[in-house]
Amino acid sequence: MASEEKAPRPLGDLERLVMERLWAAPAALTVREVHEQLADTRELAYTTVMTVLDRLAKKKLTERERDGKAWRYRAASPREELAADLMRDALDRAGDRREALVRFVGQVSDEEAALLREALGRLEDHAESEERAG
Amino acid sequence: MASEEKAPRPLGDLERLVMERLWAAPAALTVREVHEQLADTRELAYTTVMTVLDRLAKKKLTERERDGKAWRYRAASPREELAADLMRDALDRAGDRREALVRFVGQVSDEEAALLREALGRLEDHAESEERAG
DNA sequence: AACCATCTACGACGTTACGTAGTAGATGCT
DNA sequence: AGCATCTACTACGTAACGTCGTAGATGGTT
Numbered sequence: 001m002a003s004e005e006k007a008p009r010p011l012g013d014l015e016r017l018v019m020e021r022l023w024a025a026p027a028a029l030t031v032r033e034v035h036e037q038l039a040d041t042r043e044l045a046y047t048t049v050m051t052v053l054d055r056l057a058k059k060k061l062t063e064r065e066r067d068g069k070a071w072r073y074r075a076a077s078p079r080e081e082l083a084a085d086l087m088r089d090a091l092d093r094a095g096d097r098r099e100a101l102v103r104f105v106g107q108v109s110d111e112e113a114a115l116l117r118e119a120l121g122r123l124e125d126h127a128e129s130e131e132r133a134g
Numbered sequence: 135m136a137s138e139e140k141a142p143r144p145l146g147d148l149e150r151l152v153m154e155r156l157w158a159a160p161a162a163l164t165v166r167e168v169h170e171q172l173a174d175t176r177e178l179a180y181t182t183v184m185t186v187l188d189r190l191a192k193k194k195l196t197e198r199e200r201d202g203k204a205w206r207y208r209a210a211s212p213r214e215e216l217a218a219d220l221m222r223d224a225l226d227r228a229g230d231r232r233e234a235l236v237r238f239v240g241q242v243s244d245e246e247a248a249l250l251r252e253a254l255g256r257l258e259d260h261a262e263s264e265e266r267a268g
Numbered sequence: 269a270a271c272c273a274t275c276t277a278c279g280a281c282g283t284t285a286c287g288t289a290g291t292a293g294a295t296g297c298t
Numbered sequence: 299a300g301c302a303t304c305t306a307c308t309a310c311g312t313a314a315c316g317t318c319g320t321a322g323a324t325g326g327t328t
Contacts, residue, residue, distance in 0.1 A: 012286050013286090013287085030304090044289090045289050045290085046289090048288050050304085050306095051286095054306090068295085068296075069294080069296060070303080070304060071305080080228045080229065080230055080236075082227075083228030083238075084224075084228075085224075086224030086227070087220075087221045088238065088241050090218075090221040090223075091242075093216075093220070094218075096213075098252075099212075100213075100221075101246070102249075102253045105250070105253040106218075107222050112225070113254060116254060119236045119238075122236065122239075143314080148316060149315075165276090178317075179317065179318050181276095181317085181319070181320095182317050184277095185316085185318080186316080189315080203274075
């Protein structure tokens, strides 16, 4: 682990749009399906969607599996996982982590702060269980 | 507030290098100073450094003030502030914040988790003081 | 005042990512 | 065999960024 510096470029607008469709879908989608879903938002050539999906796959953001002669794409990881990764990267870029975290926490809404406490709480429980078990 | 979607592009490599020098400096630096400081890391034309500094200024990442005929540049905000902003942006892109935070906390090191708790603790104290005062 | 070192302003070029799409050929169904 | 569909590959415009050069402004020195 710890390969360092590998900041995932933030997706382009179209790429994000496509990813959102994939994340929202209950199952892997074909190019055609994504294309159709985007129809009401944006008029794009079928091949445009294909290209984007393909590029996303090359970036490991989507995975694809055969379905007849077509490919079915799905997000490689959940949206929240990507968000968490980006948060990590951002934190790694800070010089003083403590300071960065303090500032981050300072920007967060009350609700988010509560969610953070909750998340940290779970971590604690986890650690305890492992302690007991280990 | 809440202008939404304004993801700050992650800096390019050179841009980051330059910002790091500015963040590390105790005071605003001239183009020449930055150029000299980078000398041991990378051989760049003086104007290259100037261009980068200028672009950073246009992006509001640096501020500049006159010093004789030269400009002195300094980071517009501390490194940790930028990191915190990026964390915020990342979080905003998540669908389910709770989930994103849980995952983020799950990736964080023990030390970082402790720092987070500490930061959240301060927040609490803050809230209490305000409560008493308000 | 003329001169020289230095700085800035601005333009330029190559590369890469991304939005966008066309063409050719593979593939599978009827 | 034929048609509809899908993929693969190529391509082009734009914008960001790395990288620099030239021209002209500026200020200190003689």
